[in-house]
Amino acid sequence: MQPCLSLLTLIFLTFHYSAHASPKFFNLDKTPELGKMASFKASALCDVAKETKHYITHTPEDKFAVHAGKVFDENVTLAQVEKTLEFICQTYREDVRAKRQSRLHDKRFLIDNFDFYRWTPDTATARKIAIKSTNARKTSMLNAIPSDKIFLTKYYTKLLTASDVKTQVYNQALYSLPYDELGLTLTEANNDLTITRNKYTRQEIIAGVLNDKKLAKALIWLTEEALHDVLLQGTGVVDVNGTRRYFNVHRNNGIAYDYAIGKREQARYWYFSEVPSIMGYGETLDSKIAITPQVSFAGNVAELGLGKLFMVSYRQADENISRLGVLSDQGGAFDNNLFQLDLLADSYYGWEDYHQANKHLPDYANAWLLLMKP
Template sequence: MRFYLSWLVFFLVSFYSVAKDTPPFFRHDNSPELGLMANFKASALCEVAEGTHNYIQQFSDDKFAVHAGTVFDDEVTLTRVEKTLAFICQTYRADVRAKRNSRLHEPEFLRKHFDFYRWTPDRATAQAIAKKSTNAVKSRMLNAIPQDKIFLTKYYTKLLKASAVKTAEYNQALYALPYDEAGISLAEANKDLSLTRHQYTRQQVIAGVLEQNKLAKPLIWLTEEALHDVLLQGTGVVEVNGVRRYFNVHRNNGVAYDYAIGKREQARYWYFAEVPSIMGYGETLLSKIALAPQVAFAGNVAQLGLGKLFMVSYQQQGQRVSRLGVLADQGGAFDNNLFQLDLLVDSYYGWQDYHQANKHLADYAQAWLMLVKPAH
């Protein structure tokens, strides 16, 4: 018994020491390093902030996303998040009425009106993922995350070359939700594992199981490479007769995204729907938040909570640049991920034009959560 008690005391002391020595991921910072506020439009920031704020107010029962965050102290509340989103648009509109440049681009204005919380990345989790990854570049990038910077990735909506009918080149469909799920709510459909959506992996769909059995409607036809890209990025953009059309992920087959493997090996498969613009987070297709390039982040909504305003800072052509964006999107890659934000940049046909337009952006950046000060 004495041995058991001694072991228990040792375990508790050891556990407490480890917990005590583990730094929080966010700390209040009285001296944030703000650079030239650039590469974003205040009008677009307001659009995303307002859309996200509306979601928070209308869907307060979405406990996955609508909360203060699980990794912050008591200073971070959902009320302050909402006030921050509202303040962004109040400031933008006041500046428009006064016919002056946006104060959201002025470092002194931001210091005066916002509290800053410095983000220290969870490098231990990133390195654990790197060990399991079969992608050498991904492993290298994850292992190289600095102690004081997050991994700043970029995502884009895929500009697609498509066909209205199947051809030898465009032989993979972007499928709408299977016919047997029409009119069924997401909650009901997720419980009914007999539905078509739950039956097949990406590889089986690509092999033709839906087409052969006429289980779902093809929206458009793509190349296989384009299909993998749009499944990864979540949104496809197509020019049809001079009109830009948008297709967004709707519901998936329930298979988790595996961060350690490449896009072609993923078993997760998404069904799509046509939407009016680039869409971000939302429990249902109709509730999704409309996004704008350069001011929207995808990230760990489950732990950070929807609607957080982040500032990221990095060196660009020898100068410190800072920019603002709202956490308004998420994805499977962010499960248990407190080391990364993904910036929506724009729409591109592929890697080459994306890289040419964004090669100046850093891979790692200092990051701060921003909340409007309580007086506002």
């Protein structure tokens, strides 16, 4: 599990849903309203669909994520989810061979081949969280979720500059797993509260305890502000001496993220590992799903099940836009949250360039689950 979070992403209260259908959240829609299919590439959608299906097929023991979904009835099956992901790539490849525009951008094709389940957000839980939040902006946005639209947040991987060695500017490390945990399985490590990873808070690590006691290897060195950002985002896309490198969260210190406080006050700390690309959900580091901007959603994997194909629609300028993406990532912000999706936007150095590139995207959107028709 990893904390793929945006600046608007929240941690939400625990709320229990039944194992069967929740008709107030998802209902079959015979007349879905599709706008212009835009803002995504069929090739990228296929890439994420293929990677996610591979995880589902090869990691059936991951009961947290690999299931049909706990908020659907028996009409939604895991087999359908897998067929839907396979159909995405089948369609894309057939269109490439035929040298025609992707039918995944054809509204008629989508209506003919998919069942659409309209998502009605759980605004009741959102309102409860709004009351408890100490952040006025969060409170306002939660209270403003319409009854017919989900909360559509956006997240990005942080573009950073770093150093191979500690300097006056780059004085905070991204640490790999502590030395006393190397060779331990996740279960063994989690059950041993005496190991280094389970001992220290973010503030203690920033103060230098790991470096002073030589308890873990520093992968790279960042500014303190950049460290807080990458701990929030979960992924760092880093330029180190002119070389682009990727780092992803590995295991944390077991302290929950606190939605009521700011990023600098969080006690949770993540240890990292270097990876080949931007990575999404995965029970282990080696099994994480390679994800792609504009076609990857983070959301409530525990309740919805990994690999769901979603369409979100919204008004942009003078036309309605619809886009497709795969639920391929998750984070603490989505625990028991059935009113939000988080779209992976891209990689940016900070809020200003992120906002400039994404200011046209709305905070709320109509949403549907799509499943290939039987």
